[in-house]
Amino acid sequence: MTTKKRFIITLAVAAIILASMAAVATPLSAGASNASKAAVVTTHTARGGNASTTAVKSSPIVGAAGWHTQVADSSASVGMYTSLQLTPTGWPAISYYDATNQALKYAYKDASGWHNQLVDGAPSSWSVGQYTSLALTSAGWPAISYFDSYNQTLKYTYKDASGWHNQVVDSTGTVGWYTSLALTPTGWPAISYYDKGNGDLKYAWKSSTGWNTQAVDSAGDVGQYTSLRLTTEGWPAISYYDKTNADLKFAYKYKSA
Numbered sequence: 001m002t003t004k005k006r007f008i009i010t011l012a013v014a015a016i017i018l019a020s021m022a023a024v025a026t027p028l029s030a031g032a033s034n035a036s037k038a039a040v041v042t043t044h045t046a047r048g049g050n051a052s053t054t055a056v057k058s059s060p061i062v063g064a065a066g067w068h069t070q071v072a073d074s075s076a077s078v079g080m081y082t083s084l085q086l087t088p089t090g091w092p093a094i095s096y097y098d099a100t101n102q103a104l105k106y107a108y109k110d111a112s113g114w115h116n117q118l119v120d121g122a123p124s125s126w127s128v129g130q131y132t133s134l135a136l137t138s139a140g141w142p143a144i145s146y147f148d149s150y151n152q153t154l155k156y157t158y159k160d161a162s163g164w165h166n167q168v169v170d171s172t173g174t175v176g177w178y179t180s181l182a183l184t185p186t187g188w189p190a191i192s193y194y195d196k197g198n199g200d201l202k203y204a205w206k207s208s209t210g211w212n213t214q215a216v217d218s219a220g221d222v223g224q225y226t227s228l229r230l231t232t233e234g235w236p237a238i239s240y241y242d243k244t245n246a247d248l249k250f251a252y253k254y255k256s257a
Contacts, residue, residue, distance in 0.1 A: 104129025
């Protein structure tokens with residue numbers, strides 16, 4: 001073999017070795033196919049994908065496989081008309097009716113255990129807090145819609161750093177059964193509910209000018225068992241029961257009529 005041929009072969013081998021070394025030395029983040037590997041070696045606090053995992057590990061929604069039951073409130077005859085939400089960090093929060101004290105209550109859990117609060121009450125022999133529906137703000141504060149049997153009204157309450165704030169939403173007759181609460185993209189409350197006095201499905205929403213109410217469906221006895229959702233633009237959609245015709249119904253609104 002000539003010296004020239006030996007030199008060419010040596011160069012080829014050297015090129016192969018250098019290419020292999022370059023591949024090993026390339027950082028994981030430099031290749032799209034290595035994105036998942038790069039994420040693995042990154043600290044968990046720097047990964048947005050770990051936010052939910054962290055929340056689960058620090059919340060009670062974790063443990064051995066199977067169902068887990070807990071007593072949230074055993075102070076009296078409590079627990080009717082419940083509505084559940086999970087906080088942004090995964091902890092449970094519940095609105096419910098205290099039948100013994102005939103009052104609206106709120107329970108939430110954190111690292112120290114369950115906490116219970118009396119939200120709204122009424123004079124003896126009357127009740128406040130049936131048909132509750134709970135929503136949480138983006139910051140985790142609770143908001144609740146419910147029926148005030150003492151005044152026969154639909155009510156709404158929310159909590160902030162200064163405490164609970166109770167408001168009358170609709171007082172035109174016997175209103176406020178089967179409430180369903182949602183918060184608009186900008187944080188305003190909206191509620192679907194049953195007007196028992198007139199047998200109507202109604203909808204209420206709050207704006208900068210105060211509370212507004214509308215009759216959505218009044219074709220017979222309609223509006224029980226409501227469930228409300230809002231579109232990304234804030235328009236309402238409601239499912240409900242038409243008792244007159246024994247039908248499931250759906251209503252939605254798009255822009256002002």
